[in-house]
Amino acid sequence: MNKYLNLLRNGRKFNLLTKLSLLVTSAVLLVVVALGFYFNDFLKDRFLDDTQQRMQRGFVRLAYNLKEIEHELRDGIAFIGNDEKTIASVDLINKYQDKSNYNLFLIDEEKKSVVSELLSRVKLSFNSDISIYDQNGELIAFVSKDDEGYQLNFFSYEAGQRKLFRRYEQHAVYSPAQALPKGIAFTHKDYYTAEEQLLHGSSITYHRQGDDVVIRSHQSIFQGDTGKVIAHIEMSRILDKQYFANFSRDIDLDISLSFDVMKANAVLGENLSVQHIDITQSDQEYLGVLKKEIVSGVVYFVARLDKAALNAMLNASRSQFLLLLVAVAVTTLLLMRYLIRRRLELPLNSLMEQIRKIERQDYSASDEVRTGDELEDISASVNQLALAVHDRESQLQQARKEQEYLSDxxxxxxxxxxxxxxxxxxxxxxxxxxxxxxxxxxxxxxxxxxxxxxxxxxxxxxxxxxxxxxxxxxxxxxxxxxxxxxxxxxxxxxxxxxxxxxxxxxxxxxxxxxxxxxxxxxxxxxxxxxxxxxxxxxxxxxxxxxxxxxxxxxxxxxxxxxxxxxxxxDDLAEYAQKRADMTAALKLAIEAGDQFELYYQPKTSVLTHKIDAVEALIRWRSPNFGMVPPGQFIALAEETGLIVPIGLWVLKQGLRDFLELQREGIQLEHISLNVSNVQLRNDETVAALKDVIAASGVAPDHIELEITESYIADDVNHAIGVLQSFRDMGVGLAIDDFGTGYSSMSYLKKLPVTRIKIDKSFVDGLPGSEDSITLTNSVIALAKNFGLAITAEGVELESQLVFLEQQCCDQIQGYYFSKPLPFNELKDYCRSSLKHSSKNSNVIQLQSVKSQ
Missing domain, CATH: 3.30.70.270 (Reverse transcriptase/Diguanylate cyclase domain)
Structure with a gap:
């Protein structure tokens, strides 16, 4: 903004008013001098060529006008030929006009309608007359023009005799008339219809009418595609002396008509084309002739140019040129100085004041310049600019505040x-x-x-x-x-x-x-x-x-x-690095697929002291960390989401191992597999678990999934829906570590679970701790009340086993019977445990336990 203000200020220091006046005056003088020399040389050296070109342009203009007239005649007549109302009226006249028994009301009204439409077309196209003939080539109606205006004419019949009725456009009533106007024939000329063009459109002909030329457009109207003629239409334009007088005045060149062949040939010979006009001259004038073929003859268009007048104009221009230069220069200087002072200086001062207000950061509206031109627009724009700058600065300030807030x-x-x-x-x-x-x-x-x-x-x-x-x-x-x-x-x-x-x-x-x-x-x-x-x-x-x-x-x-x-x-840094390294190693272990293995802890029947089920427990044998117990990587896997692929691997491998036990004759009631809360909260992962179970080949009633209380307590309704879908498959469900952190009574009766596992923290205090006895008895009584099987975890002492047997616990799991075993060692353990009991007796005992 300051840059432009400085430019404006510097411009005014050099007297803008005087500067503009001198520049404009100098430009005008240079243009006038150049034009004067140019016209002097042109008139002196190229006068004859200019006369020839002038005549040629006049003839080209005449030819163009004739083409325009032809075009207007074609358009006017084509409109009538396509007017459905007119065609319908003519068709009615053709069908129902009976000269001896003439229907005066019907036919004459149709003819009046037709002649009214003809009037509108001839007036709209500025032509002289228009005629329409019936299918027999007899004149139906026509419109012609004389000194008083347009005449509307139609033929009627009375007792078989033809009668002409006429009225002027400004009159309302038709009256009988006698003679046809010049150029209107009652019978359509036969040689027109012989032209092939009439089958496809209109035809244009030129005629002599006294000392005038008539341009006439002809068109036949056919019935559909039959080729049968139902009417003929003609429209004319008369080119009379008045037309050529007006035309000559418009182009400033005298052009007239002549039908004298000998005179024209005597003047110019045989070369009479628009493209090349030969000019002859006498002492008084220049002459040029254009030939045009017409019907039954030829017409000549003669152009005349007065030589004396041109020479006088040349001499006058020479003598007046110097005075013109002086007058133009002085007048222009005075006029421009006056106009600039009046139209520019005061408005510019007002504009500068408006701009200075903006420079002072005064954005209030100023009085606008009222000049009615661009300066007024500029003044209004400056006011708008002031408002825009004010709004923009306000917006910028607000945006800056908002940006500062958002940035922090x-x-x-x-x-x-x-x-x-x-x-x-x-x-x-x-x-x-x-x-x-x-x-x-x-x-x-x-x-x-x-x-x-x-x-x-x-x-x-x-x-x-x-x-x-x-x-x-x-x-x-x-x-x-x-x-x-x-x-x-x-x-x-x-x-x-x-x-x-x-x-x-x-x-x-x-x-x-x-x-x-x-x-x-x-x-x-x-x-x-x-x-x-x-x-x-x-x-x-x-x-x-x-x-x-x-x-x-x-x-x-x-x-x-x-x-x-x-x-x-200080040790947290080392811990954090170890945690990051373990996460990376865990991802590599999942990709490798050969670092995980399953151990199985036997679950022993309280009644038989024989193994009747196993729980699959994952172990990670890492190349970097060695044998990693679950407590060190399961929580990390859950936090990072890696528990999902790990859980699927556990399920697949555990079911494969259980199927292998069955094939080797080791029949257990079920295999227990732990499922993470993360897996159960994701619908896609739940669907994947179901797909693995369905494709494993293990009967669903031989599968038991162990879930935690925390999963159930987070969203009871969702948990019930997911767990019920597993029960619908026939899969058993056990609540692991029951009673360790959540009040279970409120939702236990709603859950579709089949087993409760008493947490090791309760068993450790048995049978010496009153709190452990009370809690354990409460859990067993609660399970019995709901018809659920009971498994006690972490049993390591015989006294714990005796207490649990006395309380009718169904199943024991713990180091008292066995620690978690690799799969091959599990096979040997199962064979040793079951060698004194038959398969069937075991099954009967297990069913009796479940029924208690």
Whole structure:
């Protein structure tokens, strides 16, 4: 904007008014001088050529006008030939006109209708007359023009005698008339219909009519494709002396008609074409002739140009040229100076004032320039520009505020984002380095949030994040900053920390925010969080170290069982690296497919002390970590989603091994296989489990899936639906570790389960602990009440076995009978256990146990 203002200011310093006046005057003088010399040379050296071209242009214009007249005649007559109403009227006249018994009312009314349509066409095309003939070539009606205007004529019949009726256009009543106008014939000329063109359109002919030329268009109307003529139409234009007088005036060249062949040939000989006009001259004039063939003769168009007048014009132009230059120069200078002063100087001053207001950032509306030209448009545009600049600056300021807010806040939750948190953390570091005060960074991550997105959809996941943010934001007090840094991760800066105990209380308050479920789209979602804590300056003296160490501590909390918090310690870095290495190794193990193997722990009947089932337990023999027990990699597999392919492998391999036991004659009641909550929460994974079972070859009633109470408690209704679908297949269902963390009485009677497994923590206290006795008896009584089978896990002592036998427990699993065995050792164990009992007796005993 300032650049353009400077340009305008600099332009006015050089007196724009004077500058423009001189430029325009100089341009005018140069043009006038150049034109003067050009015309002088042209008139002097090329006068004859100009006369020839002028005549040729006149004849070309005449030829063009004649073609235009022909075109108008064709169009006018073609319209009548295509007018259905006119054709219908003529067809009616052809069919019902009886001269001896003439229907005056019917036929004459049709003829009046026809002649009215003829009038409209001849007037619309500016022609002289138009006629229509019936199928016998007799004239029906016509319109002609004389000095008083257009005449409407039609023939009627009375007692077989032809009568002509006529009225002028401005009159309403027809009256009898006597003679036909010149050029109108009662009978259609036969030689017109002989032309082949009439079969396809109209034909144009030229005629002599006294001292005038008539251009006439002819068209025959045929009945469909039969070739039968039902009418003839003719339309004419008279080229009289007045026409040529007007034409000569329009082109400033005298052109007239002549029918004198000898005179024309005496003047110009035989070369009479438009493309090449030979000019002859006398002392008084130039002459040129154009020949045109007409019906029964020839017409000549003669062009004349007065030589004396042209010479006088040339001499006058020479003598007046100097005076013209002077007059034009002076007049132009004065006029331009006056106009520029009046039309430019004052409006430009007003425009400059408008622009200066914008420069001063004054965007109020100014009085517009009223010149009625582009300057007025510019003035209006400058006002609009002022408003636009004001709006744009306002928008930019608002956008800058919004951008600053968005750059520092999370779009979903409205919490401060990573950038804001980083700035706040750097500020805290700068403030506390001087006085060595202590503050803490918390890293909070939602537990198993991915499952919410996968099972309920991302829209529910987003709503859950909003609800979590709304609840957490109520917790921070003074000196606490809560930020969402991405996904389900939150950072919390806690300043002014007095001691570790106070910090633990604050962390506990954040965890307590997750005790109540979150309501999202009508669903109650129970979710917990894991928190890692790093303190300044003990765990790091820069922002990157503090956030990294808090993150490591958070993962330690997840490994401790989630819904927990951990403080950073030096060994966490080594732990985090080991965890990352184990994740990578676990992925390679899944791809390789040969690092996992199944161990089987026998499940023994309380009645027979013989094996009647096995539970498949996975082991991972890693090239890097050696034999890895399930407790070290199952939780990691669930967190990373790798449990899905691992679980499918366990199911497939376990059923293959069970089928092999059956083929070798080892008949067991069932095989128990553990299924992760992650697998059961995904509909696609559940479908894959069902497909494996259906394709395994093992009868479904020989398969038992073990599930955890936590899966059931998360969403009882969904769990019931999924588990019932397995029961519908005939698969048995067992609740593993029953009673360890959830109140089970409320939903146990609704679940389609077939077995309860008493957790090892209850069995360990038997038979000496009153609490263990009470809990175990309660679980057994509850199972018996609902008709469920009972398995006790972790039985290692004979006293535990005796107690469970006395309480009518159905099945024992534990080291008392056997530890988990590799598959080949399991075969030997089964053969040894069953060698003293027949297959049938075992089956009878098992059925009796289930019926109790």
């Amino acid at each position: 806040h999370d779009a979903l939750t409205g919490l401060p984002n990573r950038r804001h948190f980083s700035k706040r953390l750097e500020h805290a570091l700068d403030s506390t380095r001087e006085n060595r005060a202590q503050f803490a960074v918390m890293f909070l991550d939602l537990d198993q949030f991915k499952l919410v997105n996968d099972t309920l959809g991302h829209h529910i996941g987003d709503e859950l994040l909003v609800q979590v943010a709304n609840r957490l934001v109520q917790q921070p007090g003074s000196g606490q900053t809560l930020a969402r840094i991405g996904g389900d991760e939150f950072n919390i800066l806690i300043e002014g920390v007095g001691d570790i105990q106070q910090l633990k209380e604050i962390v506990g308050q954040y965890l307590a925010q997750f005790h109540e479920p979150f309501l999202c789209a009508g669903l109650e979602i129970d979710i917990s969080a894991s928190i890692g804590v790093a303190t300044f300056p003990r765990d790091g003296e820069d922002s990157v170290s503090l956030i990294k160490h808090a993150d490591l501590a958070m993962y330690k909390s997840k490994d401790k069982g989630r819904n927990n918090y951990s403080f950073y310690s």
